[in-house]
Amino acid sequence: MATSLQESVVLEGRHQESVGSLQLVSFRLGQEEYGIEITKVQEIILMGEITHLPQTPPYIKGLINLRSTVIPIVDLRLRFGLPPQDPTEDTRIMVINVRGKIIGVIVDAVSEVLRISKEQIAPPPPTAAGKGREYLTGLVKLENRLLILLDIEKLFTAEETNIG
Numbered sequence: 748m749a750t751s752l753q754e755s756v757v758l759e760g761r762h763q764e765s766v767g768s769l770q771l772v773s774f775r776l777g778q779e780e781y782g783i784e785i786t787k788v789q790e791i792i793l794m795g796e797i798t799h800l801p802q803t804p805p806y807i808k809g810l811i812n813l814r815s816t817v818i819p820i821v822d823l824r825l826r827f828g829l830p831p832q833d834p835t836e837d838t839r840i841m842v843i844n845v846r847g848k849i850i851g852v853i854v855d856a857v858s859e860v861l862r863i864s865k866e867q868i869a870p871p872p873p874t875a876a877g878k879g880r881e882y883l884t885g886l887v888k889l890e891n892r893l894l895i896l897l898d899i900e901k902l903f904t905a906e907e908t909n910i911g
Contacts, residue, residue: 767865771887773858773894774841777829780858782887782894789842789849791857794834811851813842820851821903845903861894863887868896 771782772791792813797820799809806825810817820840824832837856842849868885882901887894 769863769865769868771861771863771894771896772841773861774839774854775856775858776824776827776854780892780894781854782861782896783841783843783899785860787843787845787899789844792840792842792851794838794840794853808853811840813849813851816849818842818849818851820853822853824853824855826852826902843899845899850903861887861889 770785772785772788773780773782775781795811797809797811800807803809806822808820808822811820822831824830832855834853835855838853839857840851840853841857842851867887867889869888870885871883872886882898884896884898887896
């Protein structure tokens, strides 16, 4: 699945075709499905060996060497306060660009590349208060599921993207 999705990311050209539509990469954490703009995703890779760093928050898993570039790896489950989980065959690292810095995020599974119209995006409900609301950009109601849109730029602090 990773190969076909990675090919989709590359083939789609990582750009928006029109102002009225948006391309998203959807992924799963626990029972929830999330989406981020495809323009932020560089590639999706299999889990590999991670070099752990001392005295970092628990959600910062360490560093990997990706084609001679050292990038920090963040476990998004832990970042969102979900319980830790051992990697499965579906676990992936999404290599993303945050404010010009490359960072890897561990997700439970990558689902698909979606094209949605901006009219499909509903604002986050006012009841979604507290920690985390600042990086929610909206909700997308699909046929039989709900996709939570994340603003990946607001999710990570400048300090977190400078590790490594």
